[in-house]
Amino acid sequence: MKLNINIPKHAELIAKYIAEEMTSKELVNFEAIVNMHIENELLIREMKHDWKLMGSEKVKKPNVDKAWNSILCKLENEDLIAETKAIPIYKMQWAQLAAAMLTILIISSVFLLSGIWSKDIIIQSSSDPSTMVETLVDGSTIYLKPNTQISFNHKFGEKNRKLNLNGEAFFDVTSNPNLPFEIVTKDATVIVLGTSFTVKSLNQNNFEVVVESGTVSISSKTNDKSFLVATAGERVTLANNQLTKSIVLDKSYHLWKTQRLHFKDESIANIIQVINKNYKSNIILNSPELQNNRITVTFYNNSLNSIVEVICAALSLEAQHTDNAIILWQSSNAKR
Structure with a gap:
């Protein structure tokens, strides 16, 4: 599923995620949706950045309750939702954030949020x-x-x-x-x-x-x-x-780049590509399904074997060392 900020349900989910108001189960499900498409990841990254900017900008605070109710009425009149329900927005930080984002869509002149639609x-x-x-x-x-x-x-x-x-x-x-x-x-x-x-x-x-x-x-x-x-x-x-x-x-001018490698929420496929390039190695994933798994990790002057061990531990993988390759696959003991 591709996230779309113009869809109210999606806007609510994004707002709740950014406000850190999700339960553990909701968080796991939402991050799985985000990881389905690179466009989702870019959208979330941009919205997090813009929300931080909004916190530093002196802007006129919109009437969130009024804006939210107006939006719901508009959606109901256009038969985009079946019914409306009273939402205690003042009690929910994520709902306030969702309403604020939707207010920008419907009434963009209410306040100026620098960079929120930046490309x-x-x-x-x-x-x-x-x-x-x-x-x-x-x-x-x-x-x-x-x-x-x-x-x-x-x-x-x-x-x-x-x-x-x-x-x-x-x-x-x-x-x-x-x-x-x-x-x-x-x-x-x-x-x-x-x-x-x-x-x-x-x-x-x-x-x-x-x-x-x-x-x-x-x-x-x-x-x-x-x-x-x-x-x-x-x-x-x-x-x-x-x-x-x-x-x-x-x-040795360029050696600095590999002394302490930091990957932030990067796919295992891209991490292995970088490791293979710099260590002259041949690490192979035996299944395409593993390529999009993402981790955050730092390697500090690690040997190739220790790097493989860290990757396997983080993603519940097993490794087989052959004469010309290191093959990684999903461990049979991994949680399904």
């Missing part, structure tokens, strides 16, 4: 000394250093692959000649087809690109004549609106 997806790493790993819909993987933010349109991967970066991140870009991958910072724009590299954009005169593989083009946003192409083993920096290129002498 941008924002991913922010914490200050914790871990590398946050995100796999995008196009298969590209991003390793975010602490206090780094990326944002992109919710239709990323359809007509373009453009995102904004503030901070430092390593990009392992999936090749697609028809859709170049574009990274926009406040100082410069980086465009690639399929390669791996680090981009750092922290403040003025602190822009840097270090290429691990492939070819990258970099252009200054303030100097149209400043444009460079860099290949593996090269570094590009920006100073006084001028790009300069040099050779990377430190061969």
